[in-house]
Amino acid sequence: MTRYESVLDLIGNTPLVGIHALSPNPAVRIYAKLEGQNPGGSVKDRIALRMIVQAERDGLLTPGATILEPSSGNTGIGLAMVCRVKGYRLKIVMPENVSIERRQLLEIFGAEVILSPGEEGSNGGIRMAQAIAAEHPEYVFLYQYANAANPLAHYEGTGPEIWRDCPEIDVFVSGLGTTGTLMGVGRYLKERKPGVQIVAVEPPSGEIVQGLRSLDDGYVPPVFDPTVLDGKRIVRLGESIEFTRDLVNICGIFGGISSGAAVAGAVKVARKMTSGTIVVLLADGGWKYLSTGAWTDPIDEVVARSSTTIFF
Amino acid sequence: MPSFEVRLPTVVRQHAGNAVTVTGDGDTVGELFADLVRQYPGLRNYLISDDGTLHRFVNVYVNDEDIRYLGQLDTAVVAGDDVSILPAVAGG
Numbered sequence: 001m002t003r004y005e006s007v008l009d010l011i012g013n014t015p016l017v018g019i020h021a022l023s024p025n026p027a028v029r030i031y032a033k034l035e036g037q038n039p040g041g042s043v044k045d046r047i048a049l050r051m052i053v054q055a056e057r058d059g060l061l062t063p064g065a066t067i068l069e070p071s072s073g074n075t076g077i078g079l080a081m082v083c084r085v086k087g088y089r090l091k092i093v094m095p096e097n098v099s100i101e102r103r104q105l106l107e108i109f110g111a112e113v114i115l116s117p118g119e120e121g122s123n124g125g126i127r128m129a130q131a132i133a134a135e136h137p138e139y140v141f142l143y144q145y146a147n148a149a150n151p152l153a154h155y156e157g158t159g160p161e162i163w164r165d166c167p168e169i170d171v172f173v174s175g176l177g178t179t180g181t182l183m184g185v186g187r188y189l190k191e192r193k194p195g196v197q198i199v200a201v202e203p204p205s206g207e208i209v210q211g212l213r214s215l216d217d218g219y220v221p222p223v224f225d226p227t228v229l230d231g232k233r234i235v236r237l238g239e240s241i242e243f244t245r246d247l248v249n250i251c252g253i254f255g256g257i258s259s260g261a262a263v264a265g266a267v268k269v270a271r272k273m274t275s276g277t278i279v280v281l282l283a284d285g286g287w288k289y290l291s292t293g294a295w296t297d298p299i300d301e302v303v304a305r306s307s308t309t310i311f312f
Numbered sequence: 313m314p315s316f317e318v319r320l321p322t323v324v325r326q327h328a329g330n331a332v333t334v335t336g337d338g339d340t341v342g343e344l345f346a347d348l349v350r351q352y353p354g355l356r357n358y359l360i361s362d363d364g365t366l367h368r369f370v371n372v373y374v375n376d377e378d379i380r381y382l383g384q385l386d387t388a389v390v391a392g393d394d395v396s397i398l399p400a401v402a403g404g
Contacts, residue, residue: 230381232371233376234398
């Protein structure tokens, strides 16, 4: 049945697609879960809907309410879409140096964008949102980094979908972000298949862009439980862009830059396996990153630009 | 013991005489860090917590793998390994 009464019913049930041509070992199969197929264009539609539904159930959200959230892009866009359908107002705190497409999309979906200083990065956006929330208790502050509905969206949705579509899974690979995807999918899969490995890929942190003034400005999301992970590896921006290009050139999949990072991580995991099946989550499509030149410019130029622009 | 050149995160360089990279010896990450702290005592509070474990807001990678999922500070290192220190930051 492909007939729906609301765009919100389209969230989730994303496809798994083989990207075996990128596997360094033919005995290791790699499937990509295409979260860019969600109606708002990213995995974050799932948590946007789940956090809002939870807040409605808990009586925190009433008609006409205003939601406030820090986001470097996708969570904001997902929330904006859900808010349009449900009639809530939305304010998104976002660093001024994210790619322009993200701001444009938020405005198209009717969100008010509050810009935080670029030199303070995404952590600065989080701090600003916390300060605004403290001044305005009338705003509903969903706060994805500490909201249990974030990992729950993946425990109830993403995890069961992967298990249904690929019970032979040995390793799940995903980017870190708020850690909600890894926490929810990881918990679900480990309950079903205790030997499954959960591997986090950390994009290059771009500490200059992130604007750390001291280590204590560092941030570990409260939803993160390190025991759910079996490994965590960093992937450099140059490699991420190479794999973003391989995805489209070899597999015909137009993913975002974090998707390239996740695939690069999955390929490194595959190199260490003799056989088996990896599922890697591609968080979004490439549309919002066209202005970064990731597909068109020399890779070293794109990498150099990462000192002034937030790519993730 | 093998020797390693380690690039410091921008925010901790001021605690190591503004050095961009520092060099130390060790057979484990913990030994390497002890050698770095011996040379730059100011680094201690930025690498190690009071309980002797890795600082909460620091991630250390050996050949791009997080040592929290290897052997923590006891993770063995051999000549040629790449040791990176990066601050914890949020995405989303």
